[in-house]
Amino acid sequence: YGKNTIKFLRLHTEGKKHFVKEVEVCTHLRLTSCHEYLDGNNSAVIPTDTIKNIVLVLAKKNGISTLEQFAIDICQHFMTTFRQVAYVKTYVQEVPWQRLQENGVPHIHSFIYVPNGIRFCEAEQCRNGPLVVFAGIKDLKLMKTTQSGFEGFCKNEHTTLPERKDRILCGELFCKWSYGECKDFDFDCIWNKIRECILEAFAGPPDCGEYSPSYQKTVNCIQMHILCKVPQVQVIEVVLNNTFYNVVDMKNLGLTNDKEVLVPVETPYGSCACTLGRK
Amino acid sequence: YGKNTIKFLRLHTEGKKHFVKEVEVCTHLRLTSCHEYLDGNNSAVIPTDTIKNIVLVLAKKNGISTLEQFAIDICQHFMTTFRQVAYVKTYVQEVPWQRLQENGVPHIHSFIYVPNGIRFCEAEQCRNGPLVVFAGIKDLKLMKTTQSGFEGFCKNEHTTLPERKDRILCGELFCKWSYGECKDFDFDCIWNKIRECILEAFAGPPDCGEYSPSYQKTVNCIQMHILCKVPQVQVIEVVLNNTFYNVVDMKNLGLTNDKEVLVPVETPYGSCACTLGRK
Amino acid sequence: YGKNTIKFLRLHTEGKKHFVKEVEVCTHLRLTSCHEYLDGNNSAVIPTDTIKNIVLVLAKKNGISTLEQFAIDICQHFMTTFRQVAYVKTYVQEVPWQRLQENGVPHIHSFIYVPNGIRFCEAEQCRNGPLVVFAGIKDLKLMKTTQSGFEGFCKNEHTTLPERKDRILCGELFCKWSYGECKDFDFDCIWNKIRECILEAFAGPPDCGEYSPSYQKTVNCIQMHILCKVPQVQVIEVVLNNTFYNVVDMKNLGLTNDKEVLVPVETPYGSCACTLGRK
């Protein structure tokens, strides 16, 4: 198979107002042929340069109404244009430009880069199979400074970790969900709704939070909350890359450190992941 | 000289509300001695481990009211405690944790990582000299999709760039300013004011923007605006790392691309920088 | 499932001679239980801290004779010690310290970091299944400045790439092969043999090279050469991340550039990959 990545910006204006979508598109193709590998016969090979041109031309002609629709367009183009394509997957990731605000007033043509969770999607199709759409968020870093503990875990002679009722829970989230077969969804609206669900399930109510007994349980809460609130989601995968913080022991410096000063632990680090679907 | 870096988190609670400051502190020391280099005599050397302990103990005892005050505290500690220190500079950089909001309600103990411009400061002092304070913002990426051109530049036989009246202006900003000798400023308030000034000067009025004839002129506008609006700033340095976008030529694909599809140019890239003070 | 990563250095001496292995170990566990996700019941959970301790204790007790043997030891430890483990995979990657040479004389305790291809391996096992071992090399960057072309590829209205008989072929290689069920192999010797095969197949004979009609064909040559020369390899996957170089057009600067000055193309970039096994 082959993979190709191209980064570009699509600018669109309505009157004097400017709209920007900068994206990175990775197109993954598998051909029915294998002569290019075995014999050096390139007659079925679609060059990187051509794939780039196709992606740019589609962006020019169709615009990028949503990431998902653009990924679908690309998949369909390759399936219908090239008989030698056995499988196509298109991954589209957004560069997080947000419209600039000045005292609450949105600017007509200025933008700021705000990478607090990157939006992406995937569309994939095998020849004669359905076109399936995924969407997701990555690089979303969250922290809660209390309402988290870790107790009752498996112990043996290699255990040195103490049980804790009050620790910091911090990590980087990756969530990817499937919409099943491609339908006429409002992808932007659903994505925003899911981002909200993630924050709610991670943090709990704003006035008191909700106790997390483990990273694993927090992963499950996020999944359950999304499946419950967003009927379009079929299956959801969540990966939480943990950042541990150790309370600094200041006894030999003559001080009692009551979870006031902590250092991040670079290694070992862990992650937990789970995929959950509907029955 | 020697440099040491330590990263940690200071947690502080008022009632049930949690406040987080995660910082990276780099302490730069120059000693009056040089025997550690010449003779391997370490009697004047302050180990990395001790510097780390001092920074953590100061964080525990004083808290981090502002980055600037914390940097000043560290400088003063080294100057007054160690006679062999000839020069000390402390750089403090903030990890951009923002309080999470749920439907506009701030959460009491949950935070999200939002790196849209990193705050930092420096305090430095030579023995018998004044303690001088700097502050700044870095990694602030901004884009305007019109109201920018580049014309009338120097031309010769190596010139291939056409003149342009309408291009994309995009870059990453670094700003660092001096407060002169340490005074009793409201550092948080001033920093926020300066960030606002930068956005205003870069983007211009929200309804129409302001034409930029070059990256250089935009750098100057930012500096002038800050010097004009914020009297506490003595000198200001601005570096703008440009990202160029090329309009894709689609003629040989049979299309007219009217600044709709552009690709970022990875190399060559440029930057322009200027330092400006008051008379 | 959960993943944990720990980085450490194992030092070993024979007489006055020092031997260093610095490794990054990632242990991937899937449990038979799911109560930790559903109910917050942690009784089956093996904490990151315990996994770290186990890896370090095994390194201390057994040493790291080869990466592969160490990965096998870790897998077997988890399978035999914890009944709740359904699946374990251990990935071990080496930090490329090489013994320093002075005028051809190897130094007894000094090392230099030489990252020209990183060695890694994996051991994995499902409960009641065989223990399977993989090994590989990654981040190996190679270039040939001639004896490479690309012709006869698929063309349509989106094609702009010209055919080329003489271009630069440059890329970063990832190779991973399977040894099948764990046996008593000389893993170090085989790994070095395979690295040699890769270089030979990529470059061809030192005095003349060998023509490559495509990245795909070069991938296949590497695979065929290894399967032919190294009988212990069952299946081999090769991924080649291409770096394209464009000959700079200097016509409008009044010069003819005969493949003398080229610029790397950052985007679009491509990769091709193939997995090949024995019949």
Added chain:
Amino acid sequence: YGKNTIKFLRLHTEGKKHFVKEVEVCTHLRLTSCHEYLDGNNSAVIPTDTIKNIVLVLAKKNGISTLEQFAIDICQHFMTTFRQVAYVKTYVQEVPWQRLQENGVPHIHSFIYVPNGIRFCEAEQCRNGPLVVFAGIKDLKLMKTTQSGFEGFCKNEHTTLPERKDRILCGELFCKWSYGECKDFDFDCIWNKIRECILEAFAGPPDCGEYSPSYQKTVNCIQMHILCKVPQVQVIEVVLNNTFYNVVDMKNLGLTNDKEVLVPVETPYGSCACTLGRK
């Protein structure tokens, strides 16, 4: 001032043998004018695009005999061609392609990327001033696993570090030296000689090494050795970014760890630096 970076590859053949130099060139210009900043008058501005063209044309016309000669050529071109240039500095860094060997036989057109210390140089000139040349090596990581200690350092109530007679010394080296005014040196030969000196001074004799009482003393040894062996060097700056390794305490795991298993300490990290010249 302004800075511009361009990366490219210069290919050169002698008969069938190919020679490759891939470099990153950063050109730093300061103009006598300031109208581009104050008034948006661009008549003195040399665009990034033109600077790129000049660098590529010089590479095409002159080739890159040595990095240093190429940096000198660029400086002189800007000084003599543009009257508005007040200051020019050119930084050239090499991509570390090494000729591939097969069983000791060098390949005529194949190369491997070996980043064990990156070569760079700088040439700088003020109008009416001398052209000064610097060269250096960076990202050179070295380790010695014994013959290093740290004792007799400054102690007070914040000290928790124990004295050590036998530790690991590991770090990343940056060295930059000045040749003074530009002369007709064999830059390649001198650079290789200095790299050898660094390794010798860091490691000591191959059969026994040499004891280092501190990172600082090792920095000084490297400097003294180079100044002594290489008369062309006027001034030398060395920065050593330390990586600390802690012996893992295994007492509560029932084991005695005699400097066999160590973990790298990510933070705090330190560096020490010194600049030394001839009398």
